Amino acid sequence: MIRWTHLAKRIEGATRTSEKVNLLADALRNASEEDLAISCQLLARRGPLSPSEPLSWASIAKAVEEAAGAPAGSLAKLLDEAGDLGTAAAELIEAERPLAGAALAAVEQESQARSDVIAQATGVTPNLDAAPHLREIPALLAAIAAASGQHRHDLLVQTFYGCSPTATKYLVRLLTGDMRIGLRDGLLEAAIATAFAVDQEEVHWAMTLEGDPGSVACLARRGALSEAKFKPFHPIPAMLAAPVASATEIVERIGRSELEKSGGTMFVEDKYDGVRAQLHVAGGRAEIYARDLREVTVSFPEIADAALASGAEGVFDGEIIATEDGRPLPVAALQSRLDGSARTLGERERIPVAFVAFDLLARGSEPLMRNTWSDRRTALEATKLGEQSGGLLQIAMLQEARSGEEVEAAFIAARMRGCEGLVAKAQGAPYLPGQRGSSWLKLKRSLDTIDCVIVGVEPGVGRRRELLSECTIAVRDDLSGRLAPLGRVSMGLDDASLVQLSQWFELHTVAQLGTYRSVQPSVVVEVSFDAVRRAERSASGFSLKSARIVRVRNDLGPDQVATLSAIEQRYRLGHGAQEHYDA
Incomplete structure (x- = not known):
């Protein structure tokens, strides 16, 4: 069984990305099927084991201090020096537990007694080893997420009470939603590819389709990455546009090749001053995800309802904007929606919103991300998303341009409509999740x-x-x-x-x-x-x-x-x- 805290420590300590990849690849190659799936989910920045709502630092600090037998506020003093809650928690546990011999035996006996009490009260029996076993992590996270108040606090205290300083460090980071070991998504994909001698691009594509690094690793081990299927309701990292300073630069970087390919025409879309959002609609269900991959449907319920009523199914990439008399407002108008202060229907109605789609990543269950932009735009328009939605669902305005002067005129027109600027898109470009490439260029002209x-x-x-x-x-x-x-x-x-x-x-x-x-x-x-x-x-x-x-x-x-x-x-x-x- 993988010693996950030992592995995390070695990966964090590695100073080269190639070393991090090889360390993880070796561990994955030798792992059982169950350990393989859980370890990939555990070490990924986001995945099935990442908490949807990370615990507050205050609640974690309180539990760590109680488990260490330290006075309230002790962790804050260490945190100011360490700069990382996990590191500070480990230092506190180590400083407050310099025990051996009879003293250590007494603490272990007390720990067992505490464990029995907590298990009887909660139905969850904590592991008393130096760290929870890898296979116990999913159930432990689920139990903590389902608990609240004193019940949750007791579970946290008991979890930390039996942990070594190293295990405490990584458990704290796991609970706050970021392992912070320098293992970016691309490095995890590289480790899976290295472990099972498969192409990293195939791993990346399977991750995009499945959304679960654990299942993708298992497919890679079996040589079955081609069996990966697109699954809605897992957010896809957004493709980003690269900034440019002028219309001339757009023509130089995209326009010349586009003008040669398309008989003298290039295309630009309005760039809206809103928040990036991804709308998933399938099987009578609609969910909205923000750019940080959090689900935010509860903040924009009218958009989800309109999407269901439209009858269109797929994954739409776009922007949520605030509107007034049909005109876009600055993004600041969405603040109360995003921070949860606009809770009532009346408060929401005072801030009308719309979802403006500019790309279609999947049509039903068919992924379109490898298709060209022009094919995806045609498919998006064919959904007729904006019809009969009362303005809640729209498709981004598209304009043609044949020169730098026409791009400049389109930019001015977009600003007059209340937009930030415009985005030029290469017609033959695929959708590249999580990448900022030269096939999308945005013109904003600001600092x-x-x-x-x-x-x-x-x-x-x-x-x-x-x-x-x-x-x-x-x-x-x-x-x-x-x-x-x-x-x-x-x-x-x-x-x-x-x-x-x-x-x-x-x-x-x-x-x-x-x-x-x-x-x-x-x-x-x-x-x-x-x-x-x-x-x-x-x-x-x-x-x-x-x-x-x-x-x-x-x-x-x-x-x-x-x-x-x-x-x-x-x-x-x-x-x-x-x-x-x-x-």
């Missing part, structure tokens, strides 16, 4: 922006001195999976939003030093900036010039923020080979 996660806050100045409006932002280190701070920025949000966020930060503070608060890294924000600079004093090695938070990205999770390599790439694009540092 450059990146998505970051807030890791710390402190009060603002002037009239905002009572609000936690100064934030420390971070991106994710590609190799280690850890968060790398970029520095402090101000929030350019309205006061009502700042009040709501300040209250959230106060409730989710994990450590405090003076006025500075380290907070649970869950709030993702879009940050505008003029340039990327080198900065010796920054933990990431970079800082942003004229940075400002322009909006909260409720549609993204902390695992979808920009990466450190993307920041470095932006720096190189702006500075070439020259290296200089800002002290």
Whole structure:
């Protein structure tokens, strides 16, 4: 049986991606069928074992402190230094349990007694070894997810009580929804391909169809990846458009080849100022997923109802926008929908929404992602999605252009309609899940922006001195999976939003030093900036010039923020080979 915590530790400690891949491949190759499926699900960033709603850091910290016999607040002090809840929890367990001999025997006896009590009360018998066995993890997560209040707390305490520091570290990370061992989705696919000598592209395609890395690994072992079937209601990572600065650049990068292939015509779509969404409709069921792959149907029930009433079945990629008299509104109008504050029918009616589809990823049970964009667009229009929906369902406006001047005119027209800009799409391009490629180009003409996660806050100045409006932002280190701070920025949000966020930060503070608060890294924000600079004093090695938070990205999770390599790439694009540092 795979010692999953030992494997996770070795993968995290590996300094090269090839080493991470080979370590996991060796473990998968030697695993039983059951262990193979569970270990892939466990180590994947997202999968059947990822919690749909990760536990709050506060509830985990309380349970870890009780299991360690440590005073309340002990974990917060360690967290401020460690920067990772799992690492801090492991350090606390290790510091509070320097036991041996008779003292250790007494603790083990007490642990057994506690286990018996909890098992009798909950029906769940915890494993008293240094870590839960791999095959126990699915049932353990299910039991914790199903419990609430004191019942959940007792399960967490008992789980941590029998764990070694290493096991505690990875269990905490698992419960917060991110193992943080530097094992990106592509590396997991590479490990499966290496373990069973199959093509990685075939593994990637099977993962796209099935949505379950465990079942894909089992198919790969049997040499049966071709048997993978498309299954709706698992979100597909969104294909992203690359930014361009001008209409001329669109013509240079896409237009010339398109004009040669299509008799002088290229196509551009409106780019809407909303939140990216994926609509799955099949068998009398409709669900909506955000770009961070969370289900958000409850926030937009009228869209799901309209989709069911339309009779169309498939997987639609698009944008949810707020509207007023049929005209798109800025994305900020959707805030109350996404944060759950618009709970009543009346509140929802004050914020009318629409789903604008721009791609069809599956028609019924037939996947279309390998088809060309022009074929998918034709199939999308054939669904007649927008008919008889009262404007709730729409298909993105498409325009033809034959020159840079016509692209510029289409851009201006899109802005006049209340859109952000436009997106040019190569007619022969397939849909590439999770990739940002040159076959989709977006023209917005604004300051450059990146998505970051807030890791710390402190009060603002002037009239905002009572609000936690100064934030420390971070991106994710590609190799280690850890968060790398970029520095402090101000929030350019309205006061009502700042009040709501300040209250959230106060409730989710994990450590405090003076006025500075380290907070649970869950709030993702879009940050505008003029340039990327080198900065010796920054933990990431970079800082942003004229940075400002322009909006909260409720549609993204902390695992979808920009990466450190993307920041470095932006720096190189702006500075070439020259290296200089800002002290």
